[in-house]
Amino acid sequence: MSSAILTEKLTKSYGKSRGVVALDLEVDAGEVFGFLGPNGAGKTTTIRVLLDLIRPTSGRALVLGRDSHRDTLAIQALSGYLPGELSLYPTLTGSETLRYLANLRGGVEWEHVRALSERLDCDLTKKVSDLSSGNKRKLGLISAFMARPELLILDEPTSGLDPLVQHEFYALIDEVRDAGQTVFLSSHVLPEVQRVCDRVAFIREGELIALEDVSGLTGRAVREIEVVFAEAIPPAAFAGVPGVTQVSVDGKNATTLRLTVTGPVDAAIKKLGEFRVLDLTSRLPDLEDVFMTFYTDGGDHAA
């Protein structure tokens, strides 16, 4: 009973597209659990099974100790859900929308709704049709949080939110964790999961690839650094630098250097300092690349 979510060989197959394949997942009560994977990996499918919106082809899911299909209403009463693709009633205002959803649940503490809307800077007096997608998303978040549920199931909660609101959302998650609530959130952005989650499951093409403590991930972030130098650069200069896993040089006169760095970037940055740098950009690679580095070539990193 200590697991908030437990899936056993959960499989959902669709005609041609894959859904989820024999997924075994366990989310402990009280933790913030990240469900990470590229778009179309099966995150939403899994979440919709948990809420009994779709039915598994085989296997089963227990949510808060209850069968996802047989005890749907009990599960829903104890959980808050933010759909990945949120649709609301365009003719209702924000507060009407939340009143309606609150009524369906049998009422919530309205003060809490007001407090949430202020924190997320969400204008409840506007009609949904007049709201930006980010503001609609805020309404969805409020509806998920408003009943102070035991379990929060959030499908891509921060997509479309501006950075300030994202920050407030992270603070909310921290508070919810402190209050002992469980959070299960899906994301396709690694840094976000690293920021808020205790544990993270990687899913790709419907299969669970890895399950990690977030603390184990830190220091293993993979990033790509692109540097433009004033003069041509010999790639060999960076070959032996700790952390650098890939080096390439191109651009006009071989002045552009591309590095893939795993883990701390300190050594690479110090090495760059030996040359005259005109420009530098750093980006986090696609999740696919992360997977490739973590679980294909980077065998020594595999969990």
Next chain:
Amino acid sequence: MLRNVFCKSLRDQTRPLVMWVLGVAFYVALLLSIYPSIRHSAGQLQGYISSLPAAVRAAFLGPGGDFSSPVGYVNTELLSWLAPVVFIAFAVSIAARSVAGEEEDGTLSLLLAHTVGRRRLVLHKYAAMIVIVTILGLAFWLALLVATAIAGTPVGAGTLAEALLRLTLLGLAVGSVTFAVSGACGRRQAGIAAGAGVGVAMYLLNTLAQMNADIRPFRFLSLFHYSGGAAPLGQGLDAVGLAVLLGVSAALLLATLVLFERRDIRV
């Protein structure tokens, strides 16, 4: 009006309901306002109608084709085919918007995640459809009552009520076809096609059965047979007819509950 799914659904349908009620009231007023002048020439008209081939008469005028009495006039001009079309079209449009409408708009997932439950959702949506179509029936009844009185050709309130009860139930029965199909597959269009198809097929069956002795035995398959056919007014109520219309609706509601319970909700 945001208390539950039933109330919210009523609220959502208020605007279309008002438009349809206004349309009905306007048409009834128009029709009855010209009746006095038609009655003057009823003799000539009747002669012309008698000269039409029996098949044409049956198809377009029903067994009545009678302009000399208010009951015949209202039956012929309004209740033989126009009113059934109105009730069916209205019920079908409401039914299609019910479950499939929310699903295609994407709001169904959110609703169902807020402890509504699938069975409750279907029952609330269906109850809302009953109320809305019944309101149209009441409006139709009131419009006819007032218009016939003003035109100086009153038809009894009870007689009118009987006819409109039949038509309301006919609309609900065909609407239930749409409700079940769109609820079972989550597509508005499929439900509309099913409802409209069933409506047209049953109308044709009932009409052809009046003209063709070979088809006549199959008349019982048409819902129009139970709603008073081409002349709902002045027939009174028959228990079998009402039972069939209600039974068909109830069976379709049951089917919706079962089918909707079993399937996946689309994103």
